[in-house]
Every structure is written in structure tokens, then in C-alpha cells.
Amino acid sequence: MIMRLPEGVEWALHCSWLLAQARHGDALTARRLAEFYGLPEAYLAKLLKALVRAGLLSATSGPRGGFRLARPPGAITVADVVEAVEGPGALFRCTEIRQRGPVPLTGVASRKPCGIAEVMHRAERAWRKELAATTIADLVETSGVGAVTRVNSWLSALSSGAHEG
């Protein structure tokens, strides 16, 4: 019964972090992003499209096309990315089992929100609030030097390749 966030959450956050470092507004293709993280390209492409639909990425076609952040990295929060991947629904879904069975809760009592659902939703608001407190720009800012260096060298090599092509 163990529940985990879909792995797409991790992928989408890392790809957003990488796109935030692309220089001169360069686009990166799904193939390049998949290559960088060793991810399955087809599945990643679907995920990137979900981020486009959510207004976090923009997509362009053509030889220099690909994906870019649709907003400055300081205007995209971790919560935005998580919600784009897993949808706007709540983690906890109340199915109102208190209204079932031989002595169901009815009338006024059933219109009062269920205390159990209230606790679960309050916790979820605390979770989202934390996720909303960090932007993609913050993630780049707090990356170690090693991480940023390897990205820059890889992006530079890509650009050189593009110029040759």
C-alpha cells in the first residue's frame, strides 16, 4: 500500500533546474535532457509536454527547437512543478465513508466537514507551502560548484556541436 510521488516529479524538477542554466535562451530537446540524466526519452517527452501545458515550459520546433523555461526561474516554484506533474488534486481524497453503513451521517452533521479530512488537508497545505517557498532559481543558487560546472561544460559542448551542425 506504499504511496510515493511519481518519479516524474524528480525528473521534472531536475530538468527545470537544467533548463534554468541554459545560456542565451537556448532550447534543449527531450533527447538531450534524457541523455543528460540517463532517462527514457519517450516517457520524459510526455512529462515535458505536461510542463508545457502547465505553462512552465515553452516548446519550439525546428533544428534549434526544444524546451525552454516559459518564465524566469525565480517565478517558478517547486510546488508549480510538482503540481504540473501530479495534477491539481489532493493527496488525500475523502470518500465520505461516514455517510455509508447502517447509521450514516446525514443532514446538517454530514455537511460539517469531516474532522479527519480537515487534518489531512491541513497537513497537505503545510506540504505545498514548503514546496512553494523554493523556486527553481533558488535550487540553482544553492547547487554546489561541482554541479554547476559539469552542467556548463556539457551545455558549452552542445553549443559548439550546434554551431558545427
Added chain:
Amino acid sequence: MIMRLPEGVEWALHCSWLLAQARHGDALTARRLAEFYGLPEAYLAKLLKALVRAGLLSATSGPRGGFRLARPPGAITVADVVEAVEGPGALFRCTEIRQRGPVPLTGVASRKPCGIAEVMHRAERAWRKELAATTIADLVETSGVGAVTRVNSWLSALSSGAHEG
């Protein structure tokens, strides 16, 4: 890709709430609990066993056997019940994709925790902290009068039935 907590979380919280109201330390069987909430008995029985394994319920057999809270309701938090159902693992699982691909993060840099995982885990701590702030006793205390009345009348009817049997 939408993730939700398993419905067992809702069931386990409601059953714990109901067991907290059993009088004279009466036990309730999986059949009775399933009946009260209109739930599938076999699946609920598995869930109740998970709560026993987690030390939240105790189970006895025999004609008056069944499930009881293993601790006072004020000593069982919503977080305890959620963890018993969904396991102790984190919602977000970091698979270290930053260590894959053509320029993987290695050495000292890879031993520094990933900033993305840190944000996700910080948010999860905020979620669990909220869940840990409410006990089953709190849930009973803040139940509406209607909810408590229907439970008491149902439990009384059960007891009468047991005396006749």
C-alpha cells in the same frame, strides 16, 4: 500520473476513531467495522492487521474478540495511523539521477545532499508534523454531536445483541 494516498488511510483513521469510542474496552470485529462504514471486509481485515503490526491496535480471538486500540486514543496520532498504512518510507524518493548520464556528479559533490531532495523532504517533514499534531482523541473530541450519537446508539445495539447471544 496523479498520486493519491491509498484509501486505506481514510479507512484506518475512521476505524481508529470508532474504536476510540467503544465502551468498557469492547472489541469490534473486522466484520462490524466493515459494516459500519460499508467497506469490503476482507480488504479492511488486512488493513487492521497492518495497524496491529504497527502497535496501534491489539487483536483478540474468541466470541467477544476483535480489535481494540492498543494505546489510549490520546497517545495515537494521525501520523501514526498514516505511517502504519502507507509504510515508513518517504513520499518522495530520490533516485539520484544527477549521478547518471554523460557528466555524472561524482566524488565530494555527489555526497552533498541533492538540493531538490532536500526541499521535497523538508516539505514532507512539515506534512508529517501537522499529522502528528492531532491525536485520535482530538478527532473524537471535535466530532459533531450527531456523529457521536449515531456511534453510541450503534455500539449500544451491538452490546445488547452480544448479551442476547
